Amino acid sequence: MYTFRILFFFTCVILTGIGAQAQTATQPPKEITDLLSKYTCLACHKTDAKVIGPAYMEVAKKKYTNAKIVELIYKPVPANWPGYPPMAPMTQVPKEDALKIATWINSLNKPAATPAKKTPTKKG
Numbered sequence: 001m002y003t004f005r006i007l008f009f010f011t012c013v014i015l016t017g018i019g020a021q022a023q024t025a026t027q028p029p030k031e032i033t034d035l036l037s038k039y040t041c042l043a044c045h046k047t048d049a050k051v052i053g054p055a056y057m058e059v060a061k062k063k064y065t066n067a068k069i070v071e072l073i074y075k076p077v078p079a080n081w082p083g084y085p086p087m088a089p090m091t092q093v094p095k096e097d098a099l100k101i102a103t104w105i106n107s108l109n110k111p112a113a114t115p116a117k118k119t120p121t122k123k124g
């Protein structure tokens, strides 16, 4: 009977592992991935890592409005990102699609399912 307990234990470990992996995936929804690849954004941007341009998660932290992100896609402000090369204006993106991308970028800033620990920081 002891072997059964061991088997049960390992099954739990494996299942927990799979669950954790699914949670940490940061793939955009297919519609967004399609837009990002169609307009070549993916060549320079990833969701969670710096490529040539900043990670979209970093952009989300700037708390722009959706409209402001659309504006920045058409007319980038390189001064916002010291240390990065300037992004070329992406005026070929229709406003409707730019807005979808902007809305998705801002959705990245929502707290994760498991709330992050908030340590109160005192400044000044």
Ligand code: HEC
Binding pocket: 036, 039, 040, 041, 042, 043, 044, 045, 052, 053, 054, 059, 062, 069, 072, 073, 076, 077, 078, 079, 080, 081, 084, 085, 086, 087, 088, 090, 093, 101
């Ligand atoms: C050739 C590389 C390149 C491509 C292609 C590219 N970007 Fe960028 N992007 C950058 C770089 C570099 C920056 C940071 C410097 C800057 O803002 O000019 C940036 C910045 C941004 C920012 C932040 C703007 C700010 O001022 O905070 C957004 C939003 C953004 N890109 C969205 C997009 C979207 C959406 C696309 C596709 C339509 C795209 N980028 C295509 C390189 C690129």
